[in-house]
Amino acid sequence: MHNLGTVIKFETLRALKKPTFWLAIFAIPIIYAVIFFIGHITSQQTNEKLKELSEGKFSFQITDESGVVDNNIVGQFEGKISANKEESIKEVKEGSLDAYYYIPKNLQEDKIELYGKDRGFSETDKYRIVLDAILKNSGNTVVEPNKIAVVNKTYKTDQTIFKNGEKYDRVSEMIVPGAFLVIFYFVVSLLSGRMLTSTTEEKENRVTEMILTSISAKTLIVGKIISLFILGVVQIFTLFTPIILGYFAVINGKLSGVNLPDIRPFIENIKLNPISIAIAVTVLVAGFLMITSFIVALGSAMPTAQEAGNWMSFIILALMAPFFMMNMFLVGSNNLAVHVISYFPLTSPIALLLRNTLGTLAIHEAIIGIGLLVMFTAIAITLAVRIFQYGTISYGKKVSLKTLFSNK
Template sequence: MGHHNLRTVVRFEFLRTLKKKSFWITTLIVPVAIGIVFSLVSFSGASASKSVSAQQRAPISFAYLDESGLISDKLGKESGGTRVTDLQAAIDAVRTGSSDAFIYVPRSPAHDKVQVYGKDLGLFESGKYSAVATRMLAVAVKEKVNNPELTALAAGKVSFTETMFKDGKTSGGIYAVIAPLAFLGLFYLVILFLGNQILNSTVEEKENRVTEIVLTSVNPTSLIVGKILAILATGAVQMLTLGVPVAAGFMLLRGYAGIPDISLAALIPEPSAMMVGALVLAGGFILFAGALVALGSVMPTAKDANGMFGAIVITMFVPLYAVPLILSDPGSPVVKVFTYFPFSAPVTALLRNGLGSLSGGEAAVVIAELFILGAAAIALAVKLFRHGSIHYTSRVSLKSVLTKP
């Protein structure tokens, strides 16, 4: 009978959620928003690049004083410049408006700043003076060196191929951490998307005054576990809705629109890292889901429950402030605390797992901790819901529930 009730609860909650327009609006608006933002950023980047290139090629009339001897008369003239000898007179000419711009190149431009004076043409257009000065100096250096290879090396235009080894095998390097770190992104998405829904899952029955009726036909444990499983199923639908377009876009646009052309073979991580990531993700979800359901069980209204959701979310983001320490010293006491403290453990462990600094022993402890505490949180949520089902207008006293048999 209990298993039958569990299936009924899962099916009912899952289908009820999928039938809500708000669910699909929330789910679909994210990939649409990501697509719009990506398009805008790509367009803005292309426009900015064209703007800088146009500024560098823009024909302008200016005066220049070159004490470095780098700029030849021919180069200065081709760039639109007129050589002058009086520094202060040239600056005054720009100030009074009789000259559009003046560029002063000091004796050692590598150590002293090149000074640019010009007529204010607005925040973006005024940048063309410095762009022309930069291009003119770059051409002057190329002419002096007269060696394209040395010029490219001096400018830092050097290509590398990197091959890293781990345990005698070629490792994926930076790309190998992408898949394990994807579990961290999934954890944030699941909690942020579904956390509020989990929190309010038990409050709806209390607000609708149907809790006693529900409990007469459904075991409290089956009800709570069924709600969590149904929400997890709806979360899987959301993840697929988000993940499939992203994966398809990556496959189709690799090497275009600023998306790196990464080999899929380079993205294949170690199986152990993927297994640890999946288990930590599952354990973290169970813990947070149990805690959220327990909080929802003691709250009389959804408004009161939503106020507690922010406190839970904060614990997820606190470990991000320790990212520099996690990267530089993963064995420090602070990182250890974040790794084993229940509500910061999922984020910290997933981050360290992706970066390769989480040992097998630490992973085993964290996974066991998350599943044990998650089960305890669900058991507490069941008890709180059973005793708090009739408290429609007041919060349930945790002390009074725990003292009851």
């Protein structure tokens, strides 16, 4: 292991010198920001369009047998009451009337009938929007405001939770542990490709025998894993440094001329739980090392990065599986499936971080989970070293389990 420092330095600097490494750091955040921005703009445009449609004037008649429609509301929309359903439908067909609404006596069993003149998809939709507005406004005139608030769920709730005799805000304690969950997701997403190619590059270039003449397989594999960990730390600092500097610039008045939301109340409300933070940091480090070791072992077993990539998708899918089982975590920790995926190697990092964020991870469970992560990391490193040793003489084919465990 006397060349370990050399391997770490070489692998780290080789990655830092590549422009693609720095581009990859900001790729995912930028993509998420663009998607959020497009979604926000689209939502605004949709709301404006709906408002425009609801305010658009058109001729219509309405027949109400249910007795819920207020004639004054109909008049506000410049509509008219019809006593002849067939005649109104005829006018719509002929084009002299834009729309006609027939509201049956029993709204629970029968359907409201809407007849309209075609004006294109978006313009035709305003018929339904105006009908909804008439019915809603009519209902508001005959129902008490408190009942309206209950039905529409527009009432406000001020919730106070107590824990151990003191006021407790779970969300404020979830922010920091949740940040480590986000960090783990981003770092693994950004570095998974580099983890995979860290060993396949040497095999594809046919230089592994030359490397192993001066460096042992154990030193090389451990050095690559440590260098990947260092690169992960670099990515974390690169992503969060602008956010931290921006926050201090805001609170110090450096960006007073920029129209930014004041996040100081939000920051001040964050509560730090030392135990929860310590668990999050430990799980993050142990989980990252374990996943890195497994992926490095996978890369060592495959002849090319392309073939290894086909198998890595299963590792990433298993790693992200807890996100697809979110309901089980929200219900509580007294669930066998939650405990299984909390201790299963590939699902445990995110499962433990998620439970730690939700406050459902007991200290003894965290200790067991972290201990298993460390054990699985050691097993993965051992496998990666052994696979890499035999992979050097297995150009063009996979390292079989029979070969791996039968040779001494």
